Amino acid sequence: VGDHDYGKVNLNIAQPIEKTISIRNDGDATLIITGYSALTTPEFTTNLKTDPMFANISPATPLTIPPTQAREFKAYFKPTATISYSDRIVFTANSDVPDPVCELKGEGIQASLSVN
Numbered sequence: 027v028g029d030h031d032y033g034k035v036n037l038n039i040a041q042p043i044e045k046t047i048s049i050r051n052d053g054d055a056t057l058i059i060t061g062y063s064a065l066t067t068p069e070f071t072t073n074l075k076t077d078p079m080f081a082n083i084s085p086a087t088p089l090t091i092p093p094t095q096a097r098e099f100k101a102y103f104k105p106t107a108t109i110s111y112s113d114r115i116v117f118t119a120n121s122d123v124p125d126p127v128c129e130l131k132g133e134g135i136q137a138s139l140s141v142n
Contacts, residue, residue, distance in 0.1 A: 027049050027126060027128045028048045028049075028050075030047060035103060037137070038137055039104060042104035044101075045103075047100070048096045048097070048098050049098070051091040052093075053093055057090070059089040060084060060119065060120070061085070062083065062116065067113040070102065070103055072115070077100075080097075109133070111131065112131045115127070
């Protein structure tokens with residue numbers, strides 16, 4: 027699962043910064059994802075709950091990814107304070123996935139104006 031560092035992001039942005047995150051199956055058997063943890067930091071959001079491919083993932087309705095294939099979701103960041111943020115999504119799968127965690131990081135900054 028991919029990670030992303032949004033870097034320094036202005037507090038006054040109108041829309042969140044979007045990043046496409048990939049879940050790749052580099053193994054030689056079908057990867058079966060049966061769940062994932064929710065983000066706990068409201069400045070980070072995803073489309074996991076609204077994308078039909080991910081919205082109903084469960085042991086009864088898993089997401090399957092064949093070998094050498096990938097699936098993508100969107101992650102967004104919109105800071106509300108001048109601090110560093112981090113959060114993670116942990117995916118549950120049928121095997122020992124080498125990296126089942128999507129780490130998200132970013133920092134809120136205040137825009138500055140300088141006049142010479």
